[in-house]
Amino acid sequence: MPGPIQSIERAAAILRLLARGSGRLGVGEIAESLELAKGTAHGILRTLQGVGFVEQDKDSGKYQLGAALLHLGTSYLDVNELRSRAINWADALAARSGEAVRIGAPLEGRVLVVHHVFRPDDSLQTLDVGTLLPLHATALGKVLLAFDAALVASLRGGELEAYTRRTLASPTAVKRALAKVREAGWAGELGEMTPGEAGIAAPIRGHGGIVVGALGISGAVERLCDPDGSPKATLLGYVRDAARAVSRDLGASRW
Amino acid sequence: MVQRYVMSIDQGTTSTRCILFDARGRLVSVVQREHHQHFPRPGWVEHDATEIWRNVTRIVPDALAQAGVGAGQVVGLGIANQRETTVLWDRRTGAPVSRAIVWQDTRTDQMIEYLSREPAAKRVRELCGLPLTTYFSAPKIRWLLQSTPGLQERAERGEVLFGTIESWLIWNLTGGLHVTDVTNASRTMLMNLRTLSWDNELLEFFDIPRAMLPEIRSSTEVYGTTTTVVPGIRIAAALGDQQAALFGQTCFAPGEAKCTYGTGSFLLLNTGQNLVLSKHGMLTTVGFKIGDEPAVYALEGSIAVTGSLVQWFRDGLELISSAPEIETLARTVEDNGGCYIVPAFSGLFAPHWHSEARGVIAGLTSYITKGHLARAVLEATGWQTREVVDAMNADSGLALSTLKVDGGMTADNLLMQFIADVLDVPVVRPMVAETVSLGAAYAAGLSVGYWPDLEGLRRNWHRAGQWLPAMAPSRRDTEYAQWRQAVELTFGWMRPSTNTARPPRTDLIEVILDDHRQIEHLLRELRNEDADRTSLLAELSAVLTAHFTATERILHKRVGIDVTALSEEDLEDAVNAHIRDEERLLLNELRRSLSPSDRTALGRAFRHLSS
Numbered sequence: 001m002p003g004p005i006q007s008i009e010r011a012a013a014i015l016r017l018l019a020r021g022s023g024r025l026g027v028g029e030i031a032e033s034l035e036l037a038k039g040t041a042h043g044i045l046r047t048l049q050g051v052g053f054v055e056q057d058k059d060s061g062k063y064q065l066g067a068a069l070l071h072l073g074t075s076y077l078d079v080n081e082l083r084s085r086a087i088n089w090a091d092a093l094a095a096r097s098g099e100a101v102r103i104g105a106p107l108e109g110r111v112l113v114v115h116h117v118f119r120p121d122d123s124l125q126t127l128d129v130g131t132l133l134p135l136h137a138t139a140l141g142k143v144l145l146a147f148d149a150a151l152v153a154s155l156r157g158g159e160l161e162a163y164t165r166r167t168l169a170s171p172t173a174v175k176r177a178l179a180k181v182r183e184a185g186w187a188g189e190l191g192e193m194t195p196g197e198a199g200i201a202a203p204i205r206g207h208g209g210i211v212v213g214a215l216g217i218s219g220a221v222e223r224l225c226d227p228d229g230s231p232k233a234t235l236l237g238y239v240r241d242a243a244r245a246v247s248r249d250l251g252a253s254r255w
Numbered sequence: 256m257v258q259r260y261v262m263s264i265d266q267g268t269t270s271t272r273c274i275l276f277d278a279r280g281r282l283v284s285v286v287q288r289e290h291h292q293h294f295p296r297p298g299w300v301e302h303d304a305t306e307i308w309r310n311v312t313r314i315v316p317d318a319l320a321q322a323g324v325g326a327g328q329v330v331g332l333g334i335a336n337q338r339e340t341t342v343l344w345d346r347r348t349g350a351p352v353s354r355a356i357v358w359q360d361t362r363t364d365q366m367i368e369y370l371s372r373e374p375a376a377k378r379v380r381e382l383c384g385l386p387l388t389t390y391f392s393a394p395k396i397r398w399l400l401q402s403t404p405g406l407q408e409r410a411e412r413g414e415v416l417f418g419t420i421e422s423w424l425i426w427n428l429t430g431g432l433h434v435t436d437v438t439n440a441s442r443t444m445l446m447n448l449r450t451l452s453w454d455n456e457l458l459e460f461f462d463i464p465r466a467m468l469p470e471i472r473s474s475t476e477v478y479g480t481t482t483t484v485v486p487g488i489r490i491a492a493a494l495g496d497q498q499a500a501l502f503g504q505t506c507f508a509p510g511e512a513k514c515t516y517g518t519g520s521f522l523l524l525n526t527g528q529n530l531v532l533s534k535h536g537m538l539t540t541v542g543f544k545i546g547d548e549p550a551v552y553a554l555e556g557s558i559a560v561t562g563s564l565v566q567w568f569r570d571g572l573e574l575i576s577s578a579p580e581i582e583t584l585a586r587t588v589e590d591n592g593g594c595y596i597v598p599a600f601s602g603l604f605a606p607h608w609h610s611e612a613r614g615v616i617a618g619l620t621s622y623i624t625k626g627h628l629a630r631a632v633l634e635a636t637g638w639q640t641r642e643v644v645d646a647m648n649a650d651s652g653l654a655l656s657t658l659k660v661d662g663g664m665t666a667d668n669l670l671m672q673f674i675a676d677v678l679d680v681p682v683v684r685p686m687v688a689e690t691v692s693l694g695a696a697y698a699a700g701l702s703v704g705y706w707p708d709l710e711g712l713r714r715n716w717h718r719a720g721q722w723l724p725a726m727a728p729s730r731r732d733t734e735y736a737q738w739r740q741a742v743e744l745t746f747g748w749m750r751p752s753t754n755t756a757r758p759p760r761t762d763l764i765e766v767i768l769d770d771h772r773q774i775e776h777l778l779r780e781l782r783n784e785d786a787d788r789t790s791l792l793a794e795l796s797a798v799l800t801a802h803f804t805a806t807e808r809i810l811h812k813r814v815g816i817d818v819t820a821l822s823e824e825d826l827e828d829a830v831n832a833h834i835r836d837e838e839r840l841l842l843n844e845l846r847r848s849l850s851p852s853d854r855t856a857l858g859r860a861f862r863h864l865s866s
Contacts, residue, residue, distance in 0.1 A: 078577070078579060078580050078583050079583070080579040080580060080581075080582040080583050080666075080667070080668075081577050081579040081580060083579065083666050083668075084578070084579035084663075084666040084667075087665075087666045087688070088688055091686050091687065091688055091719055092281075092282065094686060094719065095279075095281045095282075095686050095687070095717070096281070116720065117686070117719045117720065118686075118717070118718050118719055118720060118721070120686055120717035120718075120719075121717075122717060122718055125718075125721075126721075126723075127668075127720055127721065127722065129668050130668075
């Protein structure tokens, strides 16, 4: 195991220093207090500024703690807020794809359905907002797992239930699938939860790119997939576009 | 085959949007621009009509460019607009004579107070379906004509024109066509709801020259073709925004209703060709008129405080940091814990009409947490909807079978479920949230034959979500009874001040005016069904007798009203006539002819006799 990383220790010291003083500090004052070279202090401050942990006053050029640091403990996104922000994009996705749309967020080792838009064919459907789905057997769940190591850890303890003969029921198979999801940026589901049903999902990212939920469509395999079982390219495009649009609304600039 | 599209312009209170829809009613492009809100004095709200027009000239080409669509691919344009907002412009130059007076503007409240004392005021509601209040266009036109020298004469000569926003936009888009749609005309207070034409009695009542008014046309018909911005597009429909939402929600048949949940909420119920005058303070309005077909009427009920109660919970109480979080907080508890919030922030409106009421939080115990308060906040919107629906059902004889909803609060699942529970009907959310724009597009597409008929439009409308009632009837009844009990607690909170802090006034004119205001207050109180009528009548009779005695002895003017012999209604008419005549003629004359010392001496004598 490697030893402590010096630059992170120094960054922590700078944050402590800024938190202690009442006003703002210049780069020279910070360097002096911590006995650092001015160039080193400046480099660390620039990095901290990039992630929003410190802010530089435009006029004086001095530094203070950044707003992102204050919200560190509350970075989780309220699921009702998520629905409210995503609702128009989810509607548009349902209208374009002709399929039912769901938004999922992790809850107690499962996928909580946060939002559900009916398939636009006016057939009898019921809202399943509040339902819990398995992580390993749904496209929504696989997206959530792929970008959340703590969630993967929650799977290890329990048995993976095989809902159909296609369900990925071994940890190794799930792990392999998640690597693919991370690489591709989306997840598919092919009869793994219900025979004949398919799903396509993509991540919704919040501030700084953290995955806060998954957005996807689901429906009959023959409507969603090509004969070889891969998702139809147009539908996949719609799903990824919608997820990106919601992410942009939530402030994830790069995705 | 070349794709073809319908264009809509939604000219709203804060912004203007241009949206293109495809043949299946799906959004193809959206462009939006906000305009400035001007607040020159307390209670005044104005828009610059020129700025709004300039925004339109920008968003229309942008919406086409965003979709990569040429003007030739647009089959028609439909306009939906903020209602009642009043623009006056010069026929020759096309320039507005002033800023537009916005529907929310209350500068005409004194004029309304004064007009409501005219004998003909009673007829207003019968003729146009609207109560005499500041929202509607006629008082705003009157105000502009009165306050600008020479404007009345120019309007009489037809040199100055009036229009609501859709008229103003059509005038500019076509280079001088002066028309309005029947739904917008129904919000001016100048249109006869039965004949759908400008009403002589109303024009006379508001003293508004006919020459300045636009021609009233159907909601769906080709008014003309654009000659500017993007020339060659047929203008095929116009509707007021709430009516456009009714149309966009495909509420085409009697008994179908929609509610738009925003800061406040608007519920419109289609009553078909049946013009229903409400006994519960709902408005009667034209829902839409398709081409040459008969007009379809609607009852409209508004709820003043819905989304704004959640905003208050967020900004005033700071119990949540964003509006959607109220659902999260509300779900931390099973029920309201016996707590009810009645948000009568500035009185209670339909169907109660208690302007003196103020809000309450009722049923507080030490058990109540912020979670229960959050529930009570959401439930307040549900119960207020129930009260409006009950009143509409009673007025129309129709029983609401489904409520179609739109607006920001439809993202709140707990609230939508609660509304279904308390109304005991399914609540349905449509897939296209932009129901106002969609309604304008539907109307325009229908008008030019892009969509064949109303059934074709219904097929385009899809359910995005549905909440089914799941509350036990007994629980619903108990909860509703509790809510009504909480509502009753709000009544009578604001009492008119009895001038105890101020020394009695002695100027004759002021003494008489004080008497008049006191008399009017008593008359208003009598209209409240919950009032103690016997004691009010006794008080009124005493005050009137003393006032008339003083008038006859001090002013040497015969009043000729026998307080004891007249019926209540006749007495009210006679008293109102007395007040009007005296304030218009006699008091003005006394102001001119009496010296200040005479006015004080006579004022003391008058007060002595009258109190």
